[in-house]
Every structure is written in C-alpha cells, then in structure tokens.
Amino acid sequence: NAGVTQTPKFQVLKTGQSMTLQCAQDMNHNSMYWYRQDPGMGLRLIYYSASEGTTDKGEVPNGYNVSRLNKREFSLRLESAAPSQTSVYFCASSEERHLEQYFGPGTRLTVT
Amino acid sequence: AQRVTQPEKLLSVFKGAPVELKCNYSYSGSPELFWYVQYSRQRLQLLLRHISRESIKGFTADLNKGETSFHLKKPFAQEEDSAMYYCALRTGNTPLVFGKGTRLSVIA
Numbered sequence: 001n002a003g004v005t006q007t008p009k010f011q012v013l014k015t016g017q018s019m020t021l022q023c024a025q026d027m028n029h030n031s032m033y034w035y036r037q038d039p040g041m042g043l044r045l046i047y048y049s050a051s052e053g054t055t056d057k058g059e060v061p062n063g064y065n066v067s068r069l070n071k072r073e074f075s076l077r078l079e080s081a082a083p084s085q086t087s088v089y090f091c092a093s094s095e096e097r098h099l100e101q102y103f104g105p106g107t108r109l110t111v112t
Numbered sequence: 113a114q115r116v117t118q119p120e121k122l123l124s125v126f127k128g129a130p131v132e133l134k135c136n137y138s139y140s141g142s143p144e145l146f147w148y149v150q151y152s153r154q155r156l157q158l159l160l161r162h163i164s165r166e167s168i169k170g171f172t173a174d175l176n177k178g179e180t181s182f183h184l185k186k187p188f189a190q191e192e193d194s195a196m197y198y199c200a201l202r203t204g205n206t207p208l209v210f211g212k213g214t215r216l217s218v219i220a
Contacts, residue, residue: 004155033207042211042212043198043210044210077130090156092156100161101158101208102160104155105155106155
C-alpha cells in the first residue's frame, strides 16, 4: 500500500494563478484532511472531510476550496494564489472521524 | 476553544542526556492527547497516544489532568531522535488541534 500520496511535490506559482493539489489514499479511510505547515505556526487545518460527500472548514479556510471526489481522493484548490499561501501542504487521512491520522509526503508551494 | 501549547520552539540536548518536550493543553473535559514526529525529509507519523500508555522508541508521555499537561520524555537521548515533535489534542468529535511544534536537536 502506498498510503497517502500527494501531487505535485513542488510547485511555483505567480500571484493570481490557480492550481489544484491532489491527494489520494488507498487505506479505505473515511476521513481526509488538508493542513498547511509554516515555520513557527505548526500545523493548521484548512479543510477536512469527515466522510465521503461532506466537507468542513478548518482553522484557515480562506483562499482555498476542496472537493472530496470519492472516498479515495480529496483535492485542494487555490483559485487565485497569494504570497501568503507559500507553505508546505499536507494531506492526511484517518479510518474514522479524527482518529489516528496518516500523512502524505507534502507539497512545497511557493507563490511569487 | 481548545488549544495546545508547546513552549519551546527549539530544544538542544547532548546525546545520553534526558529529554523532556513540554505540552500543555486547554480543555476542561476528557481529552485525547497524541505526539506526532517528523524526521528530516519524512512525513509526519504518530509517535504515541496517551490512551495506549505505551513506550515507543524509548519515549513515554503521561497525561496529567491536574496540570493539563502531556509532556514527552526519554531518559537517554539519541542522535536519531533529532526531529520536529508535535503535540495534538482531540476533544469529542472535533478535528485534531496541533501545537506549534518543538524541534529537538541531539548533539553528539
């Protein structure tokens, strides 16, 4: 099993450009999450999906949208990237709502 | 609101010395506490959870409800323990709340 996979690994965007970060898990988990990791700020939850068909805002949802495409996939979209969105983005999944989370390798995004 | 505080951004210890990574939380009910670790160039992974009361890689953590703390301890630090450590809190049916993390550096 690959666990949680994320694409791309690295991305550079210009201010105003859009992009979608992809996340997939092969563990048949119900819940999936998107976090951003910034120096000195730790991990902050952007959005989560407790189960297929549902999504909820986390601590820092502004500027992002998500889609739970099916049970395996949970994507994060930046419609108009801003330099403040420069960060490392992690996707995670858990078997049930908010139990032990398994993380992907991360996507390092730079917005210039 | 629930909050997790890790007061040290960076903790440097010598190899063989004891390690204590501090974690305090704010929640009046019965919490679930976790420690996650991120080694260099690796993904975050669960290190241990209070409910299982186990020792992983020599690390232990005890939940102290009176002091609302869940400090991570190891009697003898190893170089391979150098990593970023995150304390996390789960309350009821809400997502995990992570602290800001402590970077542990073990000096040879």
